[in-house]
Amino acid sequence: MNEKFYLKTLGCKVNQYNSEFIRENLLSLGWEEKEGGWAIVNGCVVTKSAERKTRKEIYRALRKGEKVIVTGCFARYIPSFPGVVSIPEEDRVVEYLTGKKPLLKGIKEFPKHQRIWVKVQQGCPGGCSYCVVPRVRGKVYSRPEEEILEEIKAVEGNFREIVLTGTHLGVYGREWGGSLSSLVEKILKILKKARLRLSSLEIKEVDEHLLELFSSEKLCPHLHLPLQSGSTRILKLMNRPYTAEEFVKITENIRRKVKNIAFTTDIMIGFPPETQLDLEASIEMLNKVGFLRVHIFPFSPRKGTPAEKYKPLPPKVIRERFKIMEEAVIDSTYKERKKHLGKIKNVLIEEEGGGGYSEDYIWIKVKEGAGRLGEVLEVEITEVTKTETFGEVIHGKEMSSSHRVQLHSYK
Known part of the structure; x- marks a missing residue:
């Protein structure tokens, strides 16, 4: 009788990739994916909430009498x-x-996903005062370029979007003199039908070579650049490697060189020394930069981090500020999405109801049945509301090569 296992995954894209790596390798060695044997919990501890959810999954498996392995950050x-x-x-x-x-070095499947993550590195050399990730992700390691390219060749036939991911994507290759932009250039040369998207990048890790590569229609014109706060005072306490002014200046430079680029970001609410003025500075940044999407989240003290020593703000204050920021984000992202009304987008259908992400990371709802899951369709944005974007498929055809990112010439 084959050994049995099942996986429960919490947290980031790296955890999701690692779980699929475990799954495919166990299946290749004759194991059966089924409850009643080993429960493998790939856990997260980036926030108290994530840690609590991981503990819940562990206790659930133990109560069922299963043998439990805990992996990922939690371990x-x-x-x-x-x-x-x-x-x-x-x-x-x-x-x-x-x-x-393991017999397999990468993954070939990604069940229930229309896009596939490809992990290129793991580990973080950063020193953000609130973050536990450098301690729990281990030593920085970049996968060999050839290994990544072979994996991409193997998965491209089944996925129309490949997302490069890592714990700290922008430091890829630095251990041996390589770079993310060099890797991206090589990937773009081998892609035939799939488009390539980059996951989170630090603002100062977007180099000129990478900007030049956005001239390729294969590279999604989208950068996720974590801001965390619009207050330079708070950024310094967070030990972030930029000021608010530098963030704005760099994004303006990127927009000058990549015409159709879209920015998304993360903003933390309630970092302990935060004042109302600091919150207002973060709100001002929404309009200064023009983010299409913003993920907001409350500060969560983590054991062993420098920020653990700060006296936390009252929960009521954090809730109130979160609500204020939430409303500001709705207004600012609505303003940005309205600029795309009437434009044609390349939408990857990701849900049965007919919705998916455009190349610049706008979630667009299209008519149910307009396309098959995993298909990329040419869609015109016809309506933008405060919280949603709607579009109509043009001729029911897949996207042509006519809608390209325009890169301003370097002189």
Whole structure:
């Protein structure tokens, strides 16, 4: 009888990729994906909420009498959790269960997804005062370029969008003199039908070479640049490597050189020394930069980080500020999306109801049945409301090559 396993994944794209890596390797070695054997919980501890959800999944598996392995960030953050086996590294999970090293170096599937993540690096050399990730992700490691290129060749036939991801994507290759832009250039040369998207990048890691590569229609004109705060005072306390003024200046420079670029971001609410003036500075940044999407989240103190020493703001204050920012984000992103009314987008259909992301990361709802899951359609944006964007498929055809990003010449 085959050994049984099932996976429960919480957290970021790296965790999702690592879980699929474990899954495909166990299946290749004859294991059966089914409850009643080993429960593998790939846990997250970036916030208290994520840690709480991970604990809940562990206790649920233990109550069912299953053997439990905990992997991912949680396994390093709490290495001796009662009743479980803690193994941070995904390859060692496979080796522990099977006694064999993983046969597969990458992934080929991504169940229930129309886009596929490809992890290119792991680990973070940063020192943000609130963040536990550098401690729980281990040493910075970049995968070899050839290994990544082979994986992309293997998955492109089944996915129309490939998302490069990592714990700290912008430091890819630095251990051996490589760079993210060099990797992206090589990927673009081998892609035939799929488009390429970059996940989160730090603002100062967007180099000139990378900007030049946006002239390719294969590279999605979208950058997710975490802001965290619009207050230079708070950014300094967070130990972020830029000021608010620098952030604005760099985004303006990017817009000058890549005409149709879209920005999305993250903003933290309630970092302990934050005042109402700091919050207002973050709100001002929404209009200065013009983000299409903004993920807002409350500060969560993490054990072992410098920010743990700060006295937290009252929960009521954080809730009130969160609500203020939420309303400001709705207004500012609505203003940005309205600029796209009447424009034609390349939409990857990702849900049965007929919705998906455009190349510049606008979620667009189209008529139900307008396209098959995983198909890329040419869609005209016909309506923009405060919270949603709607479009109509043009001729029911897949996107042509006529809608391209325009790059201003470098002189």
